[in-house]
Amino acid sequence: MSWIREGELNLIERISANILKAGPMPKHVAFIMDGNRRYARKRHVERQEGHSQGFEKLAETLRWCLNLDIHEVTVYAFSIENFKRSKEEVDGLMELAKQKFVRLLEEKENLEKHGVCIRVLGDMSLLPLDLQEIIAQAVVATRAHNKCFLNVCFAYTSRHEIANAVKEMAWGVQQGLIKSSDVSDELLSQCLYSRNSPNPDLLIRTSGEVRLSDFLLWQTSYSCLVFQSVLWPEYSFWNLCEAILQYQLSYRSLEKARGLHRESQSRQQLEADCLCVTELLQHRGNGKPVDAQGRQEALRKYTASREERVQDFLNVLQSKRDLFYTNLCSQAAVA
Template sequence: MLSYLTDDFYNWTRKVCRNALLKVLAAGPVPLHIAFVMDGNRRYARMNHKLAQQGHTDGYETLTKMLEVCYYLNIKCVSAYAFSIENFKRDPEEVNALMRLAAEKLEELSQHGSLLDQYGVRLNIVGRKDMLPEDVQVAARQVEDMTRHNSRAILNLCMPYTSRDEMTTAVQSAVRNALKSDPPNLEITEKDIDAEMLTNLAGSPPVDVLIRTSGVKRLSDFMLWQSCEDTQLHFTPTYWPDFGLTEFIPMILDYQRKAWARSSL
């Protein structure tokens, strides 16, 4: 009994301290849009003698924790690279497990009292939704419809997604729109393409901070258009399921330091 009370008090104290720290950080400049490349789930699983599916499940738990932190900081938009189009080339058993996990977690997010409900978050599935299994498409439509009128924050779950596919689709849409005009507009501008990007259609600002875990230093076809010259890139050796405030807070502090430096020019 005493051990239970001690653990309970420890967790309460830890949460109070965390929230106090986040409140201080939120008083400074914070990014409008943070993007996560959630890499390292499988290597984390191997290192901890777990199945790959458990690594992805643990990775989802990390995502929910980081979303809560981001929304507590009043960050307007979070984008998470959940599944690349290229990931369909992986072992079918792992792909099927990921799709089951996606359907299960999307259904959880659509429930009253979920994280999205608590923080007034609009969820967008960004990518080729037609490539998803039917049950995942149904769950995606349900949570998108239920959160459509939420306006405090945005969560973009990018699945299945690649930047090249998004840009190709945006160019095609811009051309179709131009040809429909009367008379046809034969000049396609950057603004025309930008307006058709999936994240813009979802109301997302450009990416301010892009974070990739697991020590890999490449963007892997993620948010290439949305990453402007001011986007700060952070690469950490930590596997995604182990990612937390220890890694995240220095990145926010670095963003604030650079924001203050720009404002003083």
Template sequence: MDGNGRWARARGLPRTVGHNSGAEAVRQAVKGAVACGVEYLTLFGFSSENWKRPTAEIDDLMGLLKLYLRREIDELHQNGVRMQVIGDRSRLGPDVVKLIEAAEAKTAANKKLTLTIALSYGSRAEIVLAAKRLAEAVQRGELAPDEVDEASFERFLFTADMPDPDLLIRTSGEKRISNFLLWQCAYAEFVFLDKHWPDFGQEDLRAAIAEYSSRNRRYGASE
């Protein structure tokens, strides 16, 4: 979800205004996903690299996150949306973690859409952590070395209970993955949009899904 700061700067506004407008785009993306029958929507909310940003901006983002968790969960729950968070929670404040856990518990049984928010998330770190957990399982004798394969490895990822993404959408003209779901996106289709995230709406989601639907996914096979 790129471009909140650039969207605000182009309008002579503080970055915080861009982040607030980005939160509204999140609402539209979730509504659009439900309307389109999408079953899994994963949003890259805050990367492990984002901790390098100025403290004031991080505080603003965390405040916005807490506001979203307090304000939106009831509506998500009423609409059958399950919410979960992936990433390194140890770097998040205890008040943020408490709100995340409450939101996950409240929406756990919902089936219409699984909304996953990646917070303090980095895919390389996730893969390293999964490898460590897999090695520990082998060391405990729970898994033989010759039983290690892609399926057994995937069980130790944050996304173990989710299907791999079919479609990755990136806004603001950026054309890279930026350490997001590197393992999981092995066969995902990419759609890149020049517009900044605050301008992303339901019609953009529908157009991206339509473009994805027009593609021939061969998974390495011949025509």
């Protein structure tokens, strides 16, 4: 089954979609695709069949999202916690993932036609090497596409992601790329696996569970959270419309909270920069007073140098991550 399905909505779906699109629409939607195993039990089929049906539903949901002008989707495909399941089930999920990414590589022309960029967020080192190599080829092959984005969280938990971001910042300080005073919640956001994506506007979890299960904890602080009782393989276009409607009803309060958060971040950064400038002036001026204009100019220069320093550090991180995927592709080519 193709990752990107062709086809338009039917007449009733198109009418409903146009009505929805008259209001504020989420640009980025995240899914916790829960209920595959319960679906398998309900249908009296093997667990692997439930997971396979879950993938088919993802392909269908991506088509709906494209028709609704939702151009970024993030899905929770495999948690690090899932490694605790039976070896048979984990091996089956790894094999299913391998098959689907191989299939994706066979669809390069279709992905290029739609401009689909595939990103895999998670700790790749936890995966079998052959799967790492196939994933790397898919990521590199679609890296330049920029019309729509599919972020697959695989071997992922949010706590692991945040801990990794902290390690990245500590490494940057150790290497002299950034200063300890440059560390902030905004910089941490830029060090997450999801650094290239805006935070989700809407997060949807299926199966009736009302918890996030360590998914995008940092990124969804100001997102609309919708919990639906339907099992993932049974998800419908109308379930998606219902979730979007809930987002629209919450839109104003979400935007207000996001605005206040941005203001708070800016204020905290300004206070931090002012403190650093004060310390620098005291050190350089031997206690001599500096007038307001001098302080303002020193603050401007310090802010510019901090921003340049941080951007250079982020460029190094991006290069390091790009090289990781490139090396995996090279290994695959040699093999």
